Amino acid sequence: MTVARFWRHLPQRYNMVGTKCETCGRHFFPPRTFCPDCRRAGKIVEHKFKGEGTVVTFTVIHTAAEQYSMLTPYVLAIVKLEEGPQITTQIVMDPAKAKIGMKVKSVFRKIATDGESGIIHYGTKFVPVE
Amino acid sequence: MRDVAVIGIGCTKFGEKWESSFRDIFVEAGALALADAGLSGEQIDAMYVGNMSAGRFIGQEHIGALIADYAGMTGKHIPSTRVEAACASGGLAFRQAVIAVASGMEDIVVAAGVEKMTDVGSDESTDTLTGAADREWEGFMGATFPGLYAMIANDYIHKYGMTREQLAQVAVKNHYNGARNPIAQFQSEISLDTVTKSTMVAEPLRLFDCSPVTDGAAAVIVAPLERAKEFTDTPIKVLATAQASDTIALHDRRDISTLDATVAAGQRAFKMAHLTTKDIDMVEVHDCFSIAEICAIEDLGFCKKGTAGKFTADGETALGGKIPVNTSGGLKACGHPVGATGIKQVCEIVQQLRGTAGKRQVDGAKIGMTHNVGGTGATVAVHILGRV
Ligand SMILES: [Zn+2]
Numbered sequence: 001m002t003v004a005r006f007w008r009h010l011p012q013r014y015n016m017v018g019t020k021c022e023t024c025g026r027h028f029f030p031p032r033t034f035c036p037d038c039r040r041a042g043k044i045v046e047h048k049f050k051g052e053g054t055v056v057t058f059t060v061i062h063t064a065a066e067q068y069s070m071l072t073p074y075v076l077a078i079v080k081l082e083e084g085p086q087i088t089t090q091i092v093m094d095p096a097k098a099k100i101g102m103k104v105k106s107v108f109r110k111i112a113t114d115g116e117s118g119i120i121h122y123g124t125k126f127v128p129v130e
Numbered sequence: 131m132r133d134v135a136v137i138g139i140g141c142t143k144f145g146e147k148w149e150s151s152f153r154d155i156f157v158e159a160g161a162l163a164l165a166d167a168g169l170s171g172e173q174i175d176a177m178y179v180g181n182m183s184a185g186r187f188i189g190q191e192h193i194g195a196l197i198a199d200y201a202g203m204t205g206k207h208i209p210s211t212r213v214e215a216a217c218a219s220g221g222l223a224f225r226q227a228v229i230a231v232a233s234g235m236e237d238i239v240v241a242a243g244v245e246k247m248t249d250v251g252s253d254e255s256t257d258t259l260t261g262a263a264d265r266e267w268e269g270f271m272g273a274t275f276p277g278l279y280a281m282i283a284n285d286y287i288h289k290y291g292m293t294r295e296q297l298a299q300v301a302v303k304n305h306y307n308g309a310r311n312p313i314a315q316f317q318s319e320i321s322l323d324t325v326t327k328s329t330m331v332a333e334p335l336r337l338f339d340c341s342p343v344t345d346g347a348a349a350v351i352v353a354p355l356e357r358a359k360e361f362t363d364t365p366i367k368v369l370a371t372a373q374a375s376d377t378i379a380l381h382d383r384r385d386i387s388t389l390d391a392t393v394a395a396g397q398r399a400f401k402m403a404h405l406t407t408k409d410i411d412m413v414e415v416h417d418c419f420s421i422a423e424i425c426a427i428e429d430l431g432f433c434k435k436g437t438a439g440k441f442t443a444d445g446e447t448a449l450g451g452k453i454p455v456n457t458s459g460g461l462k463a464c465g466h467p468v469g470a471t472g473i474k475q476v477c478e479i480v481q482q483l484r485g486t487a488g489k490r491q492v493d494g495a496k497i498g499m500t501h502n503v504g505g506t507g508a509t510v511a512v513h514i515l516g517r518v
Contacts, residue, residue, distance in 0.1 A: 009266065018242050030266070030267045033498065056285070056381075056386065057281045057282075057284045057285035057288070057386055058281060058284060059277050059280035059281050059283075059284060059332045059333050059334075060332065060333040061272065061274060061277050061280075061332050061334070062329075062330045062331055062332060062333070063256075063274070063276070063331045064256075064272060064274060065253060065257045065269075065272075065274060066253040066255050066257070067396075068272040071272065076271070076272055076273055076277050076281070077281070077333075078281055078380065078381045078386065085381075085382075086269045086379070086381040086382065087267070087381055088264075088267060088271050088273050088379065088381045090271060090272055090450075092231060095333075100284065100288050100459075111270065111271070111272070112270075112272070123270070123271075126209070
């Protein structure tokens with residue numbers, strides 16, 4: 001991934017900044033600039049997410065793309081955020097203990113590296129809430 | 131709208147075709163389809179080519195022109211258009227060809243699909259296929275294609291309690307069918323143990339739950355039904371063409387283990403053909419992973435949500451069962467050259483309806499269906515074909 005392509009998403013990836021529609025109250029992460037429910041009547045504003053949620057489903061990845069292969073086996077999950085939207089993320093934990101319905105919260109982590117000399121990508125992962 | 135018929139089909143053998151180039155394989159499929167319809171190239175009015183990612187797999191774009199050129203059709207300067215919708219590219223190419231003929235705009239149209247996937251290593255093909263999902267918000271977080279379908283599988287198992295053995299029966303059945311298909315990549319039967327003890331890819335999906343990386347091409351020729359008898363004694367009528375879209379990311383779906391685009395496309399197709407599931411003699415569904423076939427037969431309405439595991443284990447989807455599913459061997463055993471799959475599905479149904487499917491023939495087949503999915507369900511194409 002190029003630096004510019006990554007940089008465009010920094011606020012979202014680092015701080016979980018998404019959007020919400022003030023017309024209907026629906027939240028979006030990743031951010032959307034167009035509300036699918038209200039369409040042109042929707043008023044979209046920035047929203048910082050609390051970063052708390054519940055695991056809807058998950059898998060343990062054993063065979064990954066090259067950039068992620070040093071992480072295997074890792075837990076990949078769909079998390080439903082408290083504000084409503086669902087996101088795909090990694091849960092940093094013992095894969096054997098992963099469960100549907102688990103409560104999780106966001107943490108700032110390294111995501112991947114573009115080869116030996118490429119840029120290092122940081123972003124949001126999740127950890128179980130004890 | 132005019133009625134449309136398939137008048138010719140052609141398909142290469144699917145597999146790791148290291149000795150053949152991208153051009154070689156689509157020319158082979160196209161020539162087979164022309165010969166099957168008894169046509170010469172000059173009679174072709176237009177082409178639609180399904181291809182997901184030649185740019186990534188072989189570094190070549192501009193596939194519409196390339197194919198027309200190497201198929202020897204530049205003399206007439208026919209319109210040739212590439213159609214892309216990830217793994218549903220072939221199904222959509224077929225739909226575009228059908229629409230072109232139905233509208234009256236064109237008469238004799240080729241719908242082809244082609245993918246050459248083994249010219250890159252497995253890391254690169256895994257990464258390329260991730261482009262069928264949401265690259266920025268799924269791929270970036272370490273999601274792979276098997277990983278996304280594995281999350282569908284775990285959601286499904288959590289809700290409906292399907293067993294590991296029931297899921298494995300999808301692959302066992304499709305390999306049984308593939309062993310009876312001369313073009314299939316894998317032509318050997320496998321046991322339940324082969325699936326449940328194979329290498330773990332993304333829990334609960336193992337290597338034998340996953341379709342392979344494949345090279346292959348397929349082509350079909352469509353024409354107005356009223357002209358079809360000029361070319362063939364057994365034209366196969368297109369009874370319905372339907373397409374639907376959904377969110378690109380799996381996490382945005384209403385229900386993780388229901389593909390709403392399959393539900394919508396299926397309903398539209400049945401409505402257009404004035405038919406129900408009971409009228410369908412066999413169906414080719416998109417089994418890129420074993421769980422995908424389980425979801426597909428439920429979402430199309432062949433069995434109730436949550437029951438497809440038992441339905442499959444009971445043999446209802448096998449040859450001779452209530453609704454034979456993936457008589458070709460499916461993506462799992464026949465192979466999955468992504469852009470070609472949707473066209474290969476049409477070729478299989480046409481063979482079944484002509485009564486030329488050999489050892490995998492469904493007795494007295496009159497009406498068949500195809501179901502082609504792009505990504506994790508962001509695009510779905512469904513077609514219904516029938517004997518005239
Ligand atoms: Zn709104």
